[in-house]
Amino acid sequence: MxxxxxxxxxxxxxxxxxxxxxxxxxxxxxxxxxxxxxxxxxxxxxxxxxxxxxxxxxxxxxxxxxxxxxxxxxxxxxxxxxxxxxxxxxxxxxxxxxxxxxxxxxxxxxxxxxxxxxxxxxxxxxxxxxxxxxxxxxxxxxxxxxxxxxxxxxxxxxxxxxxxxxxxxxxxxxxxxxxxLGLPAAVTAATGIDAMVHAIEAYTTKHKKNPLADSLAVKALALLTGNMDAVIADGSDVAAREAMLQGSMLAGMAFANAPVAAVHALAYPLGGHFHVPHGLSNALVLAPVLAFNRPATEGLYAELAGVVMPDRRFGSAAEGAEAFIAFMTEMVARMPFAQTLREVGVAETDLEMLAVDAMKVERLLMNNPRVVTKEDAFAIYSSVL
Structure with a gap:
């Protein structure tokens, strides 16, 4: 082909x-x-x-x-x-x-x-x-x-x-x-996760996935996940900071040509209505969207598991996909920023509005490997309330 x-x-x-x-x-x-x-x-x-x-x-x-x-x-x-x-x-x-x-x-x-x-x-x-x-x-x-x-x-x-x-x-x-160098740890963490999302969504996008973007996304994810803990622990580490900048740029090159999808689509209403910083918005919905997309992306997630955990070997695509989702979920969980929607001002009564608005981001939802309905979006928001 x-x-x-x-x-x-x-x-x-x-x-x-x-x-x-x-x-x-x-x-x-x-x-x-x-x-x-x-x-x-x-x-x-x-x-x-x-x-x-x-x-x-x-x-x-x-x-x-x-x-x-x-x-x-x-x-x-x-x-x-x-x-x-x-x-x-x-x-x-x-x-x-x-x-x-x-x-x-x-x-x-x-x-x-x-x-x-x-x-x-x-x-x-x-x-x-x-x-x-x-x-x-x-x-x-x-x-x-x-x-x-x-x-x-x-x-x-x-x-x-x-x-x-x-x-x-x-x-x-x-x-x-x-x-x-002067970025607070919370900002460093949120922006770093944002860049990781760019790499992951570019690699798994439904439309325009291509080998150049794939190679950039893989290198980006390796740099970002390999240096995130270092820059959180020591914000003055210039080499680690530079690796993060390079990873962010490579992920940007990737998603500019293989567009992002549901994580971003569900993050946008959080920024628009509640002024949640974009990176944090992405981080809040990342884990449930990864889990939602797994039936359509298992093989791709398994490939990315080998990128973020190069020393591990997986017996099957299912095992690799599960490990990748767990790796990213654990990374988000240990970052020094809000972990629930309630912490950023979202109430249960806001979830319907968020789900409705997420459905308007058709430009990005069309790239998602699984079709996302309003009910799906509501369930994803609910899972991190």
């Missing part, structure tokens, strides 16, 4: 501890005369931008820092950022931060020079170019947004919608592990 597939990714990646100090030079290479760094106020207060801004000052290059990014970016916040970039006359955009900052930066770079409404480009392939030059600098090892063509926005009705377009791939992704 032949496999037809297309694979796209960010054309240039630099992985360099301390590399943020030469961000100004990288912007100059792309012709920038006035760079806009899109980030959040917390990163600015923490001084994470310091090395990058020192480089701009030393080079005498114009740079403005925009710090109004909000978690789970609302439409209005994105539109405000676009307006700020227009007023400034920025000619290069840098996304500096977690997924919210990078997703916002993508849309700023895309929309600033065009008369194109954000609400008109939700979906796949509806955006129009050209866009401004774009550099992405992740400060968490989780979303992989620096290598994906996707930007997620929260609508006024608390629904998560995506803009999906090859135009959203940046010109450059800069991975600097030193930027992640």
């Amino acid at each position: 032949t496999i037809n597939f297309t694979f796209e990714t960010t054309p240039r990646v630099i992985c360099e501890a301390g590399g943020a100090a030469r961000l100004a030079a990288l912007c100059a290479e792309l012709g920038a005369t006035h760079t806009l760094i899109v980030t959040d106020a917390g990163l600015e207060r923490a001084g994470v931008l310091g090395p990058a801004l020192e480089g701009f000052a030393a080079a005498g290059q114009a740079v403005t820092v925009y710090t109004e990014v909000l978690a789970d970016p609302p439409e209005q916040a994105v539109e405000d950022a676009v307006a700020a970039a227009r007023d400034l006359g920025a000619d290069l955009i840098v996304g500096f931060g977690g997924g919210s900052s990078m997703d916002t930066a993508k849309l700023v770079a895309l929309l600033v020079g065009r008369d194109q409404a954000l609400t008109d480009i939700y979906g796949i392939g509806l955006a129009q170019g050209p866009r401004l030059p774009l550099i992405q600098v992740p400060t968490t090892a989780g979303t992989g947004s620096e290598v994906t063509p996707i930007s997620i926005v929260t609508t006024p009705t608390s629904e998560k919608k995506g803009v999906v377009s090859s135009l959203l791939y940046p010109d450059l992704a800069l991975l600097d592990a030193t930027l992640t």
Whole structure:
């Protein structure tokens, strides 16, 4: 049987501890005369931008820092950022931060020079170019947004919608592990699980599964599971932090080409309604979705068991699948974050609403190896209440 597939990714990646100090030079290479760094106020207060801004000052290059990014970016916040970039006359955009900052930066770079409404480009392939030059600098090892063509926005009705377009791939992704050293353990854990979910769902996706994405997902999962405990125990371990960043990026490359499914679909309503961070939302529903999908993914789970437990041997696919689900369930359970929906503000009376909203995420549910009904979603949420 032949496999037809297309694979796209960010054309240039630099992985360099301390590399943020030469961000100004990288912007100059792309012709920038006035760079806009899109980030959040917390990163600015923490001084994470310091090395990058020192480089701009030393080079005498114009740079403005925009710090109004909000978690789970609302439409209005994105539109405000676009307006700020227009007023400034920025000619290069840098996304500096977690997924919210990078997703916002993508849309700023895309929309600033065009008369194109954000609400008109939700979906796949509806955006129009050209866009401004774009550099992405992740400060968490989780979303992989620096290598994906996707930007997620929260609508006024608390629904998560995506803009999906090859135009959203940046010109450059800069991975600097030193930027992640100050992350609290809970954030490190949640973002790390997020990246693992990307790898797992890319490997088991119903649509567009391909050998390139598979190989990236396997390497990503090995790096992430092999280094998670180390970065939780010692957040200053630069080598482990860098491995997590690399794993997150590789998982991003994988799911950009072999799309995610039910874990993400059920996580989105938690973020939209209860403002649960995306990585934690994924972590909360991961184990029950893995168990739900097992009848359709047993062989694939067995293969992944060999990735995360390379020293073990399994007598059958069933044994391997069971071991893989147990491995991931135990990993989530020992992480320093909320373990139930009640802990993040969800009540039993909210489960029906969550299940209804999860069914609206058809773009992702169609990729799930098993069909998910509203009743299935309700049962999954109920199991982690």
